[in-house]
Amino acid sequence: MDIRDKVERLCARLHDAPQHPTQGAVLFVDLERRETRRKYLPGEVLQTFLGGRGANMYLLYNLLEEERDALDPEIPLIFGAGTLTGDMPSATRGNFTSRSPDSYAILDSSGGDYFPAFVKRHGYDHIVMYGRAPEWTLLRIAHETVEFIDATRYVGLDNLDTAAAVERDFGCTERKDMALARIATSGENLALCSGIMGGIKAIWARGGGGAKMGSLRLKGIMIHGKPDEAPMAKALKEQNKVIGRKITSTSVIKNALKKVGTPFLYKPSRVLGALGTMNNQNTSWHETLDADNFDPYRPGMDGCFKCPVHCRNLNDMTPEGKGGWGSAALKGLTGNASYDKAQAEIEHARQRTYKGINGDGVFDKYDKGDGPEYVTVGKFGPMIGLSEPEHVLRLNNILNDLGLDSASTGSSIAWAMELWQRGIIDASHTGGLDLSWGNYEVIEKLLFMTAKREGFGDTIADSARAVERGKYPTEALDYRMAVKGLFQSDPHDSRILKAFALGLSVATRGMDHLRNRVTLEINARINDDAAFKTELYGGTVSPQPNSYEGKEVAVRRCENTFAVGDAVGMCRFNTKLFNSPTLPDLSDFAAQLSTLTDRPVDATDLDAIGRNIIGLERLLNFRLGLRARDDTLPRRWFEESIEVGPFKGEKIDREQFEAMKSRFYKLTGLNAEGVPNAEWHERLARVATGFAVQVELPRPLPGAPEKMLVIDEPVGNVTALRTALRRRLPDAHAELDDASWNMVVNDRMVLSGESDTLLHDGDRVALVPIIAGG
Numbered sequence: 001m002d003i004r005d006k007v008e009r010l011c012a013r014l015h016d017a018p019q020h021p022t023q024g025a026v027l028f029v030d031l032e033r034r035e036t037r038r039k040y041l042p043g044e045v046l047q048t049f050l051g052g053r054g055a056n057m058y059l060l061y062n063l064l065e066e067e068r069d070a071l072d073p074e075i076p077l078i079f080g081a082g083t084l085t086g087d088m089p090s091a092t093r094g095n096f097t098s099r100s101p102d103s104y105a106i107l108d109s110s111g112g113d114y115f116p117a118f119v120k121r122h123g124y125d126h127i128v129m130y131g132r133a134p135e136w137t138l139l140r141i142a143h144e145t146v147e148f149i150d151a152t153r154y155v156g157l158d159n160l161d162t163a164a165a166v167e168r169d170f171g172c173t174e175r176k177d178m179a180l181a182r183i184a185t186s187g188e189n190l191a192l193c194s195g196i197m198g199g200i201k202a203i204w205a206r207g208g209g210g211a212k213m214g215s216l217r218l219k220g221i222m223i224h225g226k227p228d229e230a231p232m233a234k235a236l237k238e239q240n241k242v243i244g245r246k247i248t249s250t251s252v253i254k255n256a257l258k259k260v261g262t263p264f265l266y267k268p269s270r271v272l273g274a275l276g277t278m279n280n281q282n283t284s285w286h287e288t289l290d291a292d293n294f295d296p297y298r299p300g301m302d303g304c305f306k307c308p309v310h311c312r313n314l315n316d317m318t319p320e321g322k323g324g325w326g327s328a329a330l331k332g333l334t335g336n337a338s339y340d341k342a343q344a345e346i347e348h349a350r351q352r353t354y355k356g357i358n359g360d361g362v363f364d365k366y367d368k369g370d371g372p373e374y375v376t377v378g379k380f381g382p383m384i385g386l387s388e389p390e391h392v393l394r395l396n397n398i399l400n401d402l403g404l405d406s407a408s409t410g411s412s413i414a415w416a417m418e419l420w421q422r423g424i425i426d427a428s429h430t431g432g433l434d435l436s437w438g439n440y441e442v443i444e445k446l447l448f449m450t451a452k453r454e455g456f457g458d459t460i461a462d463s464a465r466a467v468e469r470g471k472y473p474t475e476a477l478d479y480r481m482a483v484k485g486l487f488q489s490d491p492h493d494s495r496i497l498k499a500f501a502l503g504l505s506v507a508t509r510g511m512d513h514l515r516n517r518v519t520l521e522i523n524a525r526i527n528d529d530a531a532f533k534t535e536l537y538g539g540t541v542s543p544q545p546n547s548y549e550g551k552e553v554a555v556r557r558c559e560n561t562f563a564v565g566d567a568v569g570m571c572r573f574n575t576k577l578f579n580s581p582t583l584p585d586l587s588d589f590a591a592q593l594s595t596l597t598d599r600p601v602d603a604t605d606l607d608a609i610g611r612n613i614i615g616l617e618r619l620l621n622f623r624l625g626l627r628a629r630d631d632t633l634p635r636r637w638f639e640e641s642i643e644v645g646p647f648k649g650e651k652i653d654r655e656q657f658e659a660m661k662s663r664f665y666k667l668t669g670l671n672a673e674g675v676p677n678a679e680w681h682e683r684l685a686r687v688a689t690g691f692a693v694q695v696e697l698p699r700p701l702p703g704a705p706e707k708m709l710v711i712d713e714p715v716g717n718v719t720a721l722r723t724a725l726r727r728r729l730p731d732a733h734a735e736l737d738d739a740s741w742n743m744v745v746n747d748r749m750v751l752s753g754e755s756d757t758l759l760h761d762g763d764r765v766a767l768v769p770i771i772a773g774g
C-alpha cells in the first residue's frame with residue numbers, strides 16, 4: 001500500500017482538535033508533493049503508549065510497509081517530542097523514529113538540546129515526513145506556517161557551517177529564536193553511521209538517521225521563532241521544584257556529571273577490566289584517558305533547554321582557550337573506582353601541552369568544541385588503540401562537525417582494524433591506508449573520507465552492513481561487535497556484567513545501553529543491601545554482577561522505566577535507575593502527566609505503558625523479520641574470556657544466557673519468538689491499528705510458536721486474511737499454502753467463497769486441516 005493511502009487511512013482515525021489541553025498536533029509532511037496536514041492523536045494512544053518514542057511507534061506501526069528498504073522515501077521519518085518536553089526539569093528530549101538503514105531493526109534515536117522543546121512550543125508533538133523532495137529542502141516551521149525552502153545552497157556544508165548559514169540567511173540565532181535538526185555531508189552521502197545533528201554536538205545518533213533524512217533530500221528542519229513560554233499550573237510548578245531538587249542533590253550529578261560529564265565513567269570501567277579495547281579483543285586500557293586528564297582543556301559545561309545539570313563538557317585546545325573546569329572534581333570519590341579503592345586517590349596532573357595536531361603551533365576549528373561523552377572516549381580511545389586525550393578531543397570535534405555517530409563510526413573503524421590485524425583485509429582493500437591500531441593520522445583522514453564515501457571511507461560508511469554490501473568477506477562477521485546489525489553503543493565490555501549483557505541482547509534497536517542498562521549493577525552499596533535492591537527492581541536480583549540470577553527482573557524494570565522516560569522526554573542521565581536510585585522516577589512523571597493532561601495516571605500505569613512501548617517495538621521488529629535468535633550477543637563474548645581485572649576468566653555461558661533470556665521473555669509476556677503473546681498482542685493492536693483477528697493454527701509454525709497469530713492490519717475477507725498470514729509468517733509459506741487447511745470463522749467452516757466471507761475486528765479464525773478421502 002502506498003504511504004499516502006496509509007496516511008489517509010490513519011488520519012481517518014485521528015482527530016481535528018486537541019484531546020487534552022496541552023496536546024500538540026501531528027504534522028504530516030509530504031516532501032515530494034509539498035503538502036501538509038495536521039491531526040491529533042486519540043486519547044487512548046496517550047493512555048497506552050504516551051507521546052515521544054511511544055506515539056512515534058504507534059505512527060510507524062501504521063505507516064510502515066515492511067517490504068520496503070529503509071532508505072525508500074515511502075518509509076517515513078518521524079519526530080516526536082516527549083509529553084513533558086519543555087515542561088519538566090531535564091525533560092528536553094525527543095526521538096527520531098523510522099526503519100534503520102544500518103541495522104535490521106527499528107531506528108529510534110533520542111536527542112536533546114533545544115530542538116524538541118522548540119517543536120513542542122510551536123504547537124507540534126510529532127512531525128511525520130515522507131516522499132523524496134524534488135530538490136534539497138529546508139523545512140521551515142513557525143507555528144502554523146510550514147514552508148518548503150530550497151536548500152541547494154546548504155548542500156555540502158557540515159554541521160557548524162549549516163547552522164551558521166541558516167542563522168545568516170534568516171537573521172536568527174540557534175537556541176534563541178531558532179532550533180535546527182540538520183544533516184551534515186555524511187547524511188547527504190547516505191553514510192549508514194551518520195546521525196541527525198541538533199546542535200554543535202547534540203545528535204540523534206543511532207541507526208543511521210542522517211542517511212534516512214538524506215534519502216528524503218531533507219537538509220534540515222528549522223523551528224523558527226522564539227518559543228512561547230508555556231503557562232504552567234501551580235501544581236506542575238511545585239512538583240517541578242521537587243524534581244529539580246532531586247536531580248541537583250544527587251551525588252553523581254553534583255560531583256561528576258556537572259563537573260566533568262559522562263567521561264567520569266571511564267575510570268570505573270577501566271578498573272573493573274570491562275573496557276572494550278581493540279574491538280573487544282582486550283578489556284583494559286591506559287589511565288591517560290581518565291576524565292581528569294581532560295581537565296586542562298575543559299573551559300566549562302553546556303546544557304540542554306532549561307536543564308539544571310549542564311552535563312556537557314566543552315573543550316578548547318587553542319592558545320586562547322581556558323581549562324580547569326571540574327579540575328580534581330573526582331578526586332577521592334571511591335565509587336569512581338569501586339573495585340580498586342587505591343585507584344580513587346590517583347591524580348593526574350596533565351599539563352596543557354597541545355600545540356596543534358602537527359605540533360607546529362597551527363590550530364584549526366577542530367581544536368575546540370563540545371564533548372566528548374564517555375561513548376566517544378571509549379570508541380575513539382581504547383577501541384581503536386588511541387590513548388592521548390588531545391587525539392580524542394580532536395576526533396570528537398571532527399565527528400560532531402561531520403554528523404557522524406561516534407559509537408557506530410568508532411566500531412566500524414575498530415572492526416576494520418581487527419580485520420587488518422588478522423590479514424582478512426589488506427592495502428588492496430584500504431587503498432593503501434595502514435589500519436594499524438592507534439594510527440591517528442589515518443583515523444582522522446578516514447573520518448573525512450567516510451563522510452564523503454571516498455575510497456575506504458565508503459566501506460566505513462557502510463557501517464555494520466559492510467559484509468552484506470560486498471566490502472568484506474563473510475568471515476568478517478565473526479569479528480563484528482553488533483547485535484541486530486547495530487554496533488554496540490557504550491564502551492563497556494559486558495562479559496562480566498550479565499545484566500548489561502542481557503540488556504544489550506534484547507534491546508529493541510540493537511546493541512545499545514540506553515534502552516535498558518542496569519548501571520547500578522556495579523554499585524556496591526546497592527548490591528550489599530538485598531532488601532533495597534529487591535524494592536528497587538521489584539524482585540530478587542543477585543548481588544553478584546557476574547551472576548545470571550534475577551538479572552531479567554532488573555532489565556525488565558529498567559526497560560519499562562527508560563521507555564517511559566523517552567516517551568515523556570526525560571533525559572536518561574537524570575532518570576532513576578540509570579545513574580542513581582534517587583533521581584526522578586515514574587511517580588514524578590505520573591504527577592506531572594496527571595496535571596498536564598487532565599488524566600490521572602500513577603507509577604503502576606506508567607510501568608505498564610513502558611512495557612507496551614517495548615511490546616509494540618518488538619512487533620515492529622517481528623514485521624522486519626527479527627526473531628528470538630536475534631536477541632543474542634557477538635560470538636566473541638560467548639567464546640573468549642576476559643584476561644584481566646577482578647573478574648578475569650569471565651565470558652558468557654550460552655546455556656545460562658539462554659535460560660536468562662527465556663526468563664526475561666516469560667516475565668515480559670513474550671512468546672518463544674520474543675514477541676508479545678497473542679492476548680497482549682490483541683490488546684496492543686486494538687489501540688495501534690483498531691483491528692485484531694486471532695488466528696488459531698493447527699500446529700506451531702516458524703514465527704508462531706504458540707499456535708496462534710494476531711492479524712492486526714485491517715483485512716476485509718478471508719482471502720485477504722490468507723495474504724496477511726503469508727506476509728506475517730514468511731518462513732511458513734509451505735504450511736500456509738497447504739490446500740487441506742481450511743478456514744473456520746467464528747466456528748463456521750468456510751467451504752467456498754473465501755473472498756465473500758467478510759471479516760471484522762474481534763472475529764476468531766482457526767485454520768483446520770480437513771481429512772480427505774474415505
Ligand code: SF4
Nearest residue numbers: 303304307309311571
Ligand atoms: S543532563 Fe545533560 S544531556 Fe541531559 S538534559 Fe541535562 S544537559 Fe542535556
